[in-house]
Structures are given as C-alpha cells and as structure tokens.
Amino acid sequence: MARIRIEHLRHSYVPRPARESDWALKEVDLEWADGGAYALLGPSGCGKTTLLNIVSGLLRPTAGRIFFGDADVTASPPGERNIAQVFQFPVVYDTMTVYDNLAFPLRNRGVPEARVDSRVREIAALLDLESMLPQRAAGLTADGKQKISLGRGLVRSDVNVIMFDEPLTVIDPHLKWRLRSKLKELHQRIGLTMIYVTHDQTEAMTFADQVVVMHEGTVVQVGTPVELFERPRHTFVGHFIGSPGMNILPCRLENGVARFAGVAIPTANTAAETPNGARTEIGVRPEFVRFASAGIPVRVAAVSDAGRHQIVETRHGDTVIRLLLDERDQVPTVAAHVSFDTAFTRLYVDGWLAG
Amino acid sequence: MSARTVNQKAWWLVLPVLVLVGFNAIVPLMTVVNYSVQETFGNNKFFFEGVKWFEMVIHSARFHDALKRQLLFTAIVLAIEVPLGVAVALAMPRRGVWASVCLVLMSMPLLIPWNVVGAIWNIFALPDIGMLGWTLNRAGIDYNFTRQPVAAWATLIAMDVWHWTSLVALLAYAGLSAIPDAYYQAAKIDGASSWAVFRHVQLPKMKHVLTIAVLLRFMDSFMIYTEPFVLTGGGPGNATTLLSIDLVKIALGQFDLGPAGAMSLIYFLIILLLSWMFYRVMTLGEAE
Numbered sequence: 001m002a003r004i005r006i007e008h009l010r011h012s013y014v015p016r017p018a019r020e021s022d023w024a025l026k027e028v029d030l031e032w033a034d035g036g037a038y039a040l041l042g043p044s045g046c047g048k049t050t051l052l053n054i055v056s057g058l059l060r061p062t063a064g065r066i067f068f069g070d071a072d073v074t075a076s077p078p079g080e081r082n083i084a085q086v087f088q089f090p091v092v093y094d095t096m097t098v099y100d101n102l103a104f105p106l107r108n109r110g111v112p113e114a115r116v117d118s119r120v121r122e123i124a125a126l127l128d129l130e131s132m133l134p135q136r137a138a139g140l141t142a143d144g145k146q147k148i149s150l151g152r153g154l155v156r157s158d159v160n161v162i163m164f165d166e167p168l169t170v171i172d173p174h175l176k177w178r179l180r181s182k183l184k185e186l187h188q189r190i191g192l193t194m195i196y197v198t199h200d201q202t203e204a205m206t207f208a209d210q211v212v213v214m215h216e217g218t219v220v221q222v223g224t225p226v227e228l229f230e231r232p233r234h235t236f237v238g239h240f241i242g243s244p245g246m247n248i249l250p251c252r253l254e255n256g257v258a259r260f261a262g263v264a265i266p267t268a269n270t271a272a273e274t275p276n277g278a279r280t281e282i283g284v285r286p287e288f289v290r291f292a293s294a295g296i297p298v299r300v301a302a303v304s305d306a307g308r309h310q311i312v313e314t315r316h317g318d319t320v321i322r323l324l325l326d327e328r329d330q331v332p333t334v335a336a337h338v339s340f341d342t343a344f345t346r347l348y349v350d351g352w353l354a355g
Numbered sequence: 356m357s358a359r360t361v362n363q364k365a366w367w368l369v370l371p372v373l374v375l376v377g378f379n380a381i382v383p384l385m386t387v388v389n390y391s392v393q394e395t396f397g398n399n400k401f402f403f404e405g406v407k408w409f410e411m412v413i414h415s416a417r418f419h420d421a422l423k424r425q426l427l428f429t430a431i432v433l434a435i436e437v438p439l440g441v442a443v444a445l446a447m448p449r450r451g452v453w454a455s456v457c458l459v460l461m462s463m464p465l466l467i468p469w470n471v472v473g474a475i476w477n478i479f480a481l482p483d484i485g486m487l488g489w490t491l492n493r494a495g496i497d498y499n500f501t502r503q504p505v506a507a508w509a510t511l512i513a514m515d516v517w518h519w520t521s522l523v524a525l526l527a528y529a530g531l532s533a534i535p536d537a538y539y540q541a542a543k544i545d546g547a548s549s550w551a552v553f554r555h556v557q558l559p560k561m562k563h564v565l566t567i568a569v570l571l572r573f574m575d576s577f578m579i580y581t582e583p584f585v586l587t588g589g590g591p592g593n594a595t596t597l598l599s600i601d602l603v604k605i606a607l608g609q610f611d612l613g614p615a616g617a618m619s620l621i622y623f624l625i626i627l628l629l630s631w632m633f634y635r636v637m638t639l640g641e642a643e
Contacts (some may be wrong), residue, residue, distance in 0.1 A: 058540050079546045091541040095559045104555075108546040152545060 002160050003112065004032040004055065004193065009064030011050055017062070024215040028064070034160075034193070037187050039208035043240065046198045047096045047217040052163050057081045062187050068160050071237065084153020088166045090135065091147030094138040096127060101137045102151045123155045126186065143175045147182075154190070161193040168203060180207060182305045201241050210269035224304075229285070230344065233353045238283045243310055244322050248280045248348075256281050258347055261316050263296050265340065267347045271354035281348045286311065288341035289323035291332060296321070297340035303331050316339060391616030408617035416607040418618065420593065422625075428461040428508075428597060430575045432515050436572055437565070439516070440523025445557070447528055448572025458528075461521040471517075480586075500587065503593035507587050511595055514582055519572060526568040530561035568635040573633055578627055598622055 005085045013024040018204055020026070020123065025047045032038055040048040053059040055066060057078035065074045073081055093101050102120045111119075124130045127147045146167055153162050164183070168176045184207060187194050196207050204211050205225040213221045213228065213236070221233040232238035238246030251258040251265065253274060258265045267283055274280060298314035298321060314336070321338055325331060347354040391408055412418050447457045449546045464472070482488035488572035491498040500506040512575040519581045532557065583589065587605070589596035596604070602622065606615035 053540075058538075058543065078540070078544045083544065085541065085544050087537040087541060091535075091537050091538060093555045093559075095555065106469060108548065108551060129626040132379070149541070152541075325387065 001036050003042035004074055004161060004195075005067040006030040007065045007067070009051070009054065009061050009062075009066070011059065011061045013048075023062075025054075025061075026221055028264075030212065031184055032193060035191045035193055037184075037207060038193075038195045039204035039211045040195065040242075041199070041201060041211050042202040043199055044302075046214040048199075048214050049165055051214070052085075052165055052195065052197050056083050056163055058085075059232050082156065082158045084156065084159050084162045086146060086149045086153065086162070086164045087148045088169045090146050090149055090170065092137040092140070092145045092319060093189050096137055097116070097133065098124075098135050098137050098140070098148060099133040099228070102129075102155050105152050105156055110292060119155050119157070123151045126154065126189075127151050127182070131237075133300075142170045143172070143179050144146050146171065146179065147347075148166075150183075154186075154192075159192060161195060164194065164196045164198075166198050167196075168198075168200075169246045176261060183207060194211065201243075203239075208284070213240065215240075217247075231346075231353075232283065235281060235283055235348050235351045238285070242285055242287075244286055246283045246285045247321050249284075249319055249321065251280050251282045251347075254278055259297050260319075265296075265345065266342045267344055267345050268347050269353065269355040271347055271349055274349050274354075279350050280354075281351075282340075282345060283348050284340045284345040286322040286324045288344040289321060290341070291323070291325075292337050292339035295337040297335065298338055299335055358557065382438050387619050389572050389616070391620055392613075394613050399535045401507065402612060408613040409459065409621065412614055412618045412621055413515060417601070418621075421598050423594055424594075424596065425558040425577060425598040428511070429573060429578070431512055432519075432576045433569065433572055435512070435516050436520045436523050437569060439560070439563070440520050440568065441527045443520065444531055445528035445553070447524070449532065462527075463517050463522055464521050465525075467518075469581035470585050472518050473582040476517075476582070480510045484622045502591055504591055507591060511583055511586060514586060515576065515579070523565075523568045523572060526564045527561055530564035531557060535558045545575070562637075566634070569637065570630055570633055571635070573625060577629070 002030075006028055009025060010023060010026040012023045014022040017023055028051060036320055040051060042048050050059065054061045057076055057080075059244050061074065065072055067073065068081065086286070091204060092102060095183060096104065099120055103116045106116045106119060121130070122134075124133055127150065129144070129151060132144065137145065140148070148160070150167075153159060166180060169226055171179055179193045180203065183194070183196075186192075194207075198203065198204050198207075205228075209224065210222060211228055212219055213234075215234070215236045221228060221237045223231075223233075228241050230235055232246060235246070237247050239248065249260045251260045253259075253271060254264075258280065259268055260282060271280070277339070290338040294314055300312060301315045301320070304311045304313075305327070306324075306354065308325055309326070310329070312329065312331055314321050314322050314323065323338060356533050356599060392406070396406045410553050442462070447461075448454045467475070477485075478501050479485045480488045482492055482501075483555060484640055488498055488500070497503075498506050499512040511513075536554050538560075539552065542556055547555070569636060578599055580603070583597060584600060584603075587595045589600040599622075602618055605618060
C-alpha cells in the first residue's frame, strides 16, 4: 500500500497535440493518501477514465509522472503496479468457475496452491460469494460478476489501490445501494486505497471521503462532499453537484459590489480586482434562495414536486433562478421577489471563485 | 379480453415461399428419391427396385474408398485451416489502415469462382511451365501432380487451404473484434500471460464463430467438387476421387441413375449426421 502522487500529468490521444482541445488531460496534480476513499467525478468525456487508466498503467501519459510511495511507476506495466481495477462492464472469465476466477491472478503469479485456496476462501467470505464458488462464473447476475471482478483484485495481498470505473452502470437499481454499501464496508474493514470513477454525484458523495471533480481535462476542485456543496470553487462544480444545480446569474461589479437586475447582491466573497472583460457571475444554490418582500423581482415560471420539497423555477428576464420550498409552503402565483442567503452567495470571475 | 379473431388468410402470405422452396428443394430432392428406388432401361420406363441400390452402394468397395478419401481430405483440411485461420486472425491488426488492407487481402480468395481457383492451381502447379511445379522440380523435388497420388493430394490440400483459410480467419477475426478492451485490460492487471489470455479470454469468446466456421468448412469440404474436378479430375487413377466426383462419374458418366440417386441420399445423410455431431460436440456444456 502506498500514497499515490501525480505530478504535472498531461495526456493526449492525438500523436502530436497542437491545440488545447487535443489534450484529454490538461496538467493534473493530485495526491492521494494511503487508505483513502476517493471519487473522480465528472461528466462523460471529462478525462476521468483517462486519468484512472493512467494510474492503473493501461495508458502511458504523454507527459508527467506518477509515484506509488516514492517509486516512479510512470513506465511500469499494470501487472507490476499491484493495482486492481473493476470495470464498467463486469469482466469475468466465462469458462471458469467463480473459484478459478478468484484464483486466476494468484495462479498467474505462481502462488502455491494451498495459499491460493486460503485467500480465495477468505475473499469469497468477505464478498458473500462462498456458496457460489463451484458455479460457472458466466451464469451469475451482473452484481455477482462485479463482485468477482472486485474479488480478483482483493485476493492479492499486495494490492496498492483498487480502482472502480463506473462499476454500478449495469447493476439493477435496487442492488446498486447494496453493492455500494458493501464497497464502503470493505473500505472500512480492509483500509485499502480506493478510487472510484463516476458521473453520478450520489455515488461519489456517498462513497468518497474526498471527491475530485473534473471538467474538460482539468481538476476543478478536490474536497469533501460538504465542501463541494457549500463552497464550490468553480461554477461547473456548483452546477454539476446538487439537484438542481447552483443558480448562476450574470452580474456587474460596481465598487466591488455585485449587482444583478439593478439590485445590489451582498456576497460572501469579494473580487480583489477583475481584469477588463472578465465574466462575473453570482452563484447561489437553490437551497439558499428565498421568497422575500424585497429583492430581485421575478415571476414564477414552473413548479415541480420533488417529494419532500418543491422546486420552483422563477425568471427574471431570461435568467432562471431556482429555489427549493418546503412541500407545505405556498408558492406565490405571479410576481414576487427573491433574496439570497449572503453566507452562501458567492462571486465568480471567469467561472472561478473570486478572492 | 376480446375474443381472438381467427383469420386464416395469412397462409396466403406464406404461399410464395412454399412454392419457391417446393420447386428448388423439395421437388429435386424427391426426384432423386424417385430414381433411387427405381431402375430404367430407357424409353422413360421405370421399374420399382425397393432398397436394392441402397444395399449396393453401402456394400460397394468403390463407395467405401471414396468415402475414406473424403473423410481423410476433410479431416486434413479442417486440421490445417481452423488453427491456421485462428492464428492469422490473431496476427491481424485490430485497428487502422492495415486492418482494412488485411481484410481486403483476406477476402480475395473467397471472391474467386471455384472453377477459376481450380484452373489457377492447375496452371500454377504444372510441372513443366507452372511456377510452383517448375520451381519444385528445379529444386530437385520430383513433383508431378498428374502422375503422383501424393503430389496430387498435397496440391489439392494446398489449394483448399489457400482458398478457404480466409473464411476461418475472417470469422475468427470478427469474434476477436467483439471482445471489449476491458477483458484485455483486466487480464493484464491479473498478470495473465499471452497464452492465458488466448486460453481464457480469446478462445472462449471465439467459440461461437468457430463453431460456425468448423461447420461451414466441414460441409463445404465434404461436398467439394469443382476445384478437384478442374485440378486433377479425380486422378491420377482414382487417387483424388472424392465422393462428389465419384457421384458425378456414376450419375453422368455411367448414367446409372438408380445407384447415383441412392448414393446422393446416403451422401446427404452422412453430411447431416456429421454436421449434427460436430454441432453437439462443439456446443457441449452450453446448457449449464
């Protein structure tokens, strides 16, 4: 087991990257502590799987280095890195039994059969696969197969890190949470570093201690789920995380005070100085927007029922401001005003948190 | 629930197919059945003979010899083409321009008409002017496929391998292309050797297409006629007289319609039986 350090990592699938858009990963620096549970979160095409494959050694980065502990593993093949990976679609060796599947990585490494047997049984017990050991792996359900993929990683005692590449994609919804809590439980019991790639914020937030949010090949924020929710460093994080995402209102700065629709909006942070032509925006989550007697004049455009609360979509001109109301609250029928909770209203310059 | 409407008009939609199948399969086959139980002395007069021709064919040494040659030929051809085809498929690039180039090159032999293949190889192997025959003889190997049974067999097999290995290779290649990258990646992470990858990932995933490849190659090679007819005509002597060539000799050479009919049916049943056996063996354990 080891700490994982990624330095100045860049990767491009194009042989001679010229334009900025040729890079699938643009300059990534990260450090993952030993035994942590991390999530790589971002939309499709943001580079999270590329990053994962570079860590596992399936891809060789165009530039930059990766360290496991103090060893530079940038050039090592996956077989030598002592990593395990669970893929989006379950990979099992169809012709083998569950037992042989779990034993496969050990047998490939020439581990004595007695040791193989004890490890396989131990891991099968951990994953509740004991009763299925003599079965053909091909006949299992998707979640059973995913457990085998995971088991093939766990069975090796020298594993540095287990990586999950959207492992719940093909799992039935009602089994998803069970497998997810199994993963969480495993993490607590065996204390292995786990990296979990997903585009599903719920999966990321429930699994990880630290979430790495990626967008267009860069890491936009690393933080705990609470930090990502309460203090998004980038409007993308605000928008991507949360349901519905953060409201983003274009604003003008006058003497350091943000103004939207002619109304001064007090913010928790202030911009030191903004370059000319910079895009300035106010970000506030729907959770921190309220109907008020004064503030920004809006009209109510739509109301949708989300169970315990209602999502109200209001508009000022073309700008949409969403807010959450308790299910019992009355929604004003036509014209109304909204105001924001200053502590959670932030100013963004060119997408990034100002100040 | 409304009552089910019974409407038999749909049968009319099936009729064209029935007529087509009737005229191109059932009627010719029944003609053969008809011949196989009758004797004629011309003038379109037929006499019923029961199973006489069947007994004759089954006990004929000539038929036994042709059947043995046929089985040997098919066995050799399968034993070479299936492993070779898989090996070629494994060696073909999976992506890029060269993948397309390889695919086109591999398809070429399959696009050549069978009699042309026979003619090409006939000329290619001629001992005096053919490139292959001439080269072999110049190299000191006495080679003449029109006179030596071994040379005739070797040429026949080389021709079939040249003509049909592509089919196995293309099918195996299709099977290989359908394997998701994740399998190779997982195997890499599991520390699998390339043999282990072949044995536990590639071969199981190719199983279905290989079943089809083996069946197709079995049936085609068991029925092969045109190429050996053009290449050796069944000679020297009867050395390369395979079942189909023998059948044509009996039916059209000697005009023995009765025995030829009986032999056709026995031939057909052998193919059917062996295909079924191949299929059962190759899909064994699938029901689990």
